[in-house]
Amino acid sequence: MAKKYEMDMCSGSLFKKMLVFALPLMFSSILQLLFNAADVVVVGRFAGDNALAAVGSTGSLINLLTNLFVGLSVGTNVLVAQFYGAKREKDLQETIHTSMLLGLYSGILLTILGIVATKQILILMQSPKEVLDLSALYLKIYFLGMTATMIYNFGSAILRAVGDTRRPLYYLFFAGIINVILNLIFVIGFRMGVAGVAAATAISQTISAALVVRCLMKEQGSIHLSLKALKLHEDKVKKIIRVGLPAGFQGMVFSLSNVVIQSAINSFGAVIVAGNSAAANIEGFVYVAMNAFYQTTVSFTSQNYGAKKFKRIKQILYIGELYVILTGVILGNAVVIFGTQLLGIYSESTEVIVAGLARLHVICATYELCGMMDVLVGSLRGIGYSILPMIVSLIGACGLRLVWIYTVFQIPQYHVIHTVYLSYPITWTITMTVHLICFIWAYRKIVRKEA
Numbered sequence: 001m002a003k004k005y006e007m008d009m010c011s012g013s014l015f016k017k018m019l020v021f022a023l024p025l026m027f028s029s030i031l032q033l034l035f036n037a038a039d040v041v042v043v044g045r046f047a048g049d050n051a052l053a054a055v056g057s058t059g060s061l062i063n064l065l066t067n068l069f070v071g072l073s074v075g076t077n078v079l080v081a082q083f084y085g086a087k088r089e090k091d092l093q094e095t096i097h098t099s100m101l102l103g104l105y106s107g108i109l110l111t112i113l114g115i116v117a118t119k120q121i122l123i124l125m126q127s128p129k130e131v132l133d134l135s136a137l138y139l140k141i142y143f144l145g146m147t148a149t150m151i152y153n154f155g156s157a158i159l160r161a162v163g164d165t166r167r168p169l170y171y172l173f174f175a176g177i178i179n180v181i182l183n184l185i186f187v188i189g190f191r192m193g194v195a196g197v198a199a200a201t202a203i204s205q206t207i208s209a210a211l212v213v214r215c216l217m218k219e220q221g222s223i224h225l226s227l228k229a230l231k232l233h234e235d236k237v238k239k240i241i242r243v244g245l246p247a248g249f250q251g252m253v254f255s256l257s258n259v260v261i262q263s264a265i266n267s268f269g270a271v272i273v274a275g276n277s278a279a280a281n282i283e284g285f286v287y288v289a290m291n292a293f294y295q296t297t298v299s300f301t302s303q304n305y306g307a308k309k310f311k312r313i314k315q316i317l318y319i320g321e322l323y324v325i326l327t328g329v330i331l332g333n334a335v336v337i338f339g340t341q342l343l344g345i346y347s348e349s350t351e352v353i354v355a356g357l358a359r360l361h362v363i364c365a366t367y368e369l370c371g372m373m374d375v376l377v378g379s380l381r382g383i384g385y386s387i388l389p390m391i392v393s394l395i396g397a398c399g400l401r402l403v404w405i406y407t408v409f410q411i412p413q414y415h416v417i418h419t420v421y422l423s424y425p426i427t428w429t430i431t432m433t434v435h436l437i438c439f440i441w442a443y444r445k446i447v448r449k450e451a
Contacts, residue, residue, distance in 0.1 A: 005159075005163070005167060006162060006163050006165060007020075007021060007162075007163025007164070008163070009021075009081075009085070009163060009299065009300045009304060010085060010303055010307045010309055010312070013316050014240040014300070014316060014319050015319055016034050016311065017267065017300075018022060018201040018293075018296050018300060018319055018320065018322065018323065019417075020298050021165055021292050021299070022103070022165075022295075022296040023029065023164065023292070023302070023372070024165035024166045024168070024169040025160070025165045025255065025292040025295055025296065026155075026288070026292035027169050027170075027426065028165065028168050028169040028172050028294060029291060030174075030218065030285055030288055030289065031169070031172040031173055032172055032288075033281075033284050033285060033288055034176050034179075034180075037064070039055050039183065039197035039198070039200070039201060040052060040055050040277065040278065040281050040346060040413075041345060041346055042184065042187050042188075042197055043055050043187065043194055043197055044161070044182045044274075044278070044346045044347050046188055046303040047193045047194065048129055049270065049271075049347060049349060050131050050134065050270065050294065050353075051131075051134060051193055051194050052278070052346065052347060052421075053128065053131045053270050053273045053274040053277060054131040054134035054135040054138055054194055055134075055135075055138055055194055055197060055277075056243065057127065057135060057262065057266070057273055057276075057279060058122075058138060058139055058359045059140065059277075059281075059284075061118065061121060061122065061125065061255075061259060061262075062139070062142070063109060063251070063254075063255040063258065064121075064252060064255035064256055064258075065110060065113060065114060065143075066146070066149070066150075067248055067251030067252045067254070067255050068074075068149055068245075068248035068249060068251070068252045069106035069107075069109075069110060069248060070150075070153055070246065070248060070251060070350060071244045071248020071249065071250070071251050071252075072102060072106065072154075072240060072241070072244035072245065072248055073099075073150075073153045073157040073241035073244065073246075074156045074243065074244050074248070074298065074381065075123070075240035075241065075244020075245070075247065075295070075416060076095065076099040076102075076157045076161070076231075076240055076241070076244065077157040077158075077161045077237070077243075077295075077298060077299060077302070078097070078158055078243045078298060078302045078381055078382060078384075079095050079161075079236070079239050079240055079243065080092060080095050080157070080158050080161035081096060081160065081161035081162070081298075081299050081302035081303045081306065081382075082302050082303070082305060082306035082345070083305060083306065084161060084222070084302035085302065085304065085305070085306030085307040085308065086161050086275060087307040087399050089184075089222055091236075092222050092223070093222070093224075094233040094236050094238075095231050095233075095236045096158055096216070096223055096224065096225060096422045097226070097229045097231055097233070097239055098231065098232050098233045098236040098240065099154045099158060099236075100151070100154055100158075100216075100225060100230060101150045101155030101211075101230045101231065101232055102154065102232070102237070102240065103150045103153065103155070103199075103396075104147065104150070104151060104300070106150045106154075107146050107147030107148065107150035108147055109149060110143060110146040110147070110150065111143050111144060111146045111147055113143075113205050114139060114140065114142070114143025114146060115140050115143055115144070118135075118136055118139040118140060118143070118335060119132070119136040121138055122135050122139075125259055125262060125263050125266065126263050126267065127266060128266060128269065128270050128273060131268060131273075133269065134193070134194050135194075136346045137194055137195055137198070138194040138195070138197070138198045138419070139198075140198075140201060141195055141198035141199055142198045142201055142202060144202045144298035144334050145201060145202025145203070145205040145206055146205075147209075147233075148150035148205045148206040148208070148209035149205045149209070151209040151212070151213060152171075152205065152208050152209040152212050155209070155212035155213060155215075155216055156168040156212055156215065158223055159212070159215070159223070160167050160299055160304070161215075161299055161303075162222075162223055163299075165285040167212075167215055167230075169213065171207075171208045171211035171212060171215075172208055174207070174211070175204040175205070175207045175208035175210075175211070176204065177424050178200075178203065178204045178207055179200050179201060179203075179204035182196075182199070182200035182203060182204065183196065183197050183200045185200075186199060186200055194419065203438040209254050210228065213225070213234070218300040219268070220295055220423055222308075233441075237266065237346065238361055240387065243381060243384070243386045244386075245386075246387045246389075246390035247381065247386055247390065249388070249390060250393050250394060252395050253398045254397065254398055256398070257397070257401045257402055260402060260405060261401070261405060261420060261423070263411060264405055264420050265310075265417065265420060268417055271349070271351045271352055271355055272355045272417060274347060274349070274352045274355070274358075275343070275347075275351070275352045275353065275354065275355025275356035275359070276356065276359055277358045278343050278346035278347060278352065278357060278415075279339075279355075279356035279357070279358075279359035279360050279363075280359065281346065282335055282342050282343070282346075282356075282360065282364075283332075283335065283359070283360065283363055283364050283367065285331070285335075285362060286327075286331045286335055286367050287301050287326065287367070287370070289327050289331055290324050290327050290328050290331075290367065290368070290370065290371030290374065291371075291374060293320050293323045293324040293371065293373070293375055294320075294324070294328065294377065294378040295378070297316055297317065297320040297375050297378035297379055297382065298378040298379075298381055298382050299322075299382075300312075300382070301313050301316050301317075301379050301381075301382025302381075302382040303384060304316065304382075304386065305382055305383050305446075309451065310443075310446065310447055310450065312441065313379070313383065314443065316379065316382075317375065317376070317379045317439070319401070320375040320378065320379070321372055321375050321376075322373035323363045324368065324372060324374070324375050325368050325371070325372060326374060327368075327371065328367045328369075328370070328371045328372075330366050330367025331367075332364040332365060332366070332367040332368060333364070333365065335360055335364045336360055336361060336364050336365050339356070339357050339360045339364075340353060340357065343356040343357065343360075343366040355417075358417055358418060358421070359417075359421055361423055362418065362421035362422060362424070362425065363424050363425070366425035366428070369425055369428040369429055369432060370424075372430045372432050373397075373428050373431050373432035373435060376389075376435035376436055376438075376439055377389040377393065377435060379439055380435070380439055382440060383443070383446055384446075385438075385442050388438055388442065389435060389438065391433055392431060392434050392435055392438060393435075396427060396430050396431030396434055397427045397428065397430075397431045397442070400423075400426070400427045400430060400431075401423045401424075401427050404419075404422075404423040404426070404427070405420070407421065409423075413428065
């Protein structure tokens with residue numbers, strides 16, 4: 001591969017290298033989030049509050065349908081990084097070609113599922129009647145670009161695994177500009193409403209996927225992609241699934257719990273839904289900034305695990321936690337302080353802004369807890385434990401969150417939107433504590449095994 005994009009994660013300063021690796025990831029994730037933010041802002045400003053609620057309320061459903069397959073790309077990242085750190089070229093090549101084909105098949109399946117099933121799921125989610133048809137239309141067009149989205153996710157996971165986080169950033173930047181331009185043309189120029197922003201997103205996702213595939217095909221080194229060599233190697237599929245399926249299943253069940261929470265929020269009406277959608281969109285920027293350190297922890301831990309450098313694995317965890325705490329505290333509180341101005345970008349309605357602030361003051365003020373939890377999960381997955389953090393997360397975060405909604409939230413005096421939002425920081429704290437205990441146990445086990 002091009003040497004200037006390569007990073008040796010198994011030697012040198014971890015403080016500097018993890019930050020250099022994470023920053024392009026952070027900016028890439030923010031750009032990817034801007035695809036949806038551009039949709040929400042444009043429809044909120046030029047198509048009204050119903051269109052804003054229609055687009056904004058689909059996020060939890062999109063995550064529900066895609067997280068299982070996005071989790072498989074985590075398996076790709078871990079496996080490629082381990083083989084790269086261990087310098088096993090043949091296994092590396094087979095993993096790359098298996099992964100890209102998995103991405104293609106995953107995307108096709110999601111496109112079919114998204115077009116056929118979204119309206120029925122929205123009805124089950126108690127989506128407000130005034131936005132139901134608009135939400136369904138947005139999702140059907142959005143999912144036309146899902147094959148491209150999956151190909152991009154798997155391709156960028158390969159690049160991240162070998163230390164390249166810059167080129168995915170360049171590709172997303174270009175695609176993001178196209179997305180914003182098309183949003184303005186389709187919504188303002190052609191008055192296409194939610195259909196216009198969905199089409200713009202699908203087109204921009206296709207562009208970013210094409211650029212990643214072109215990048216891998218032009219590589220001459222160990223991550224070269226040849227279309228003729230695309231094949232599902234059975235042993236690599238099993239290994240990707242072993243790591244990725246628990247990660248994807250965890251993400252899917254997390255999203256399922258969020259769908260239940262979205263249903264609870266939907267019961268408060270379109271104004272609360274619009275305010276919640278705008279606030280969730282803003283807090284998403286804080287989340288992906290923290291999530292860059294989760295992805296950094298996964299890649300660095302996986303490479304060092306492959307190279308059997310176990311002492312560095314503990315250092316990676318400490319540094320990852322330090323960075324994610326700083327990111328969560330600084331950005332989360334900045335969002336709280338400037339919440340009124342930020343929400344004003346999405347809607348001019350005072351009621352919508354007040355509804356959005358209610359969410360920001362609970363979730364963004366404590367968001368570092370979520371980041372700390374995720375970094376611990378990244379360390380566990382990097383050393384080959386994927387089922388354990390999945391079980392802990394499902395019981396600790398998802399299970400307790402659902403119990404909260406069906407017990408505390410049902411008590412008449414607590415049947416308010418604030419009670420729904422409190423479920424997040426409470427479950428983050430409990431789950432993070434259990435993940436820490438699990439990491440200590442797993443780390444000691446691999447050290448003993450190697451000794």
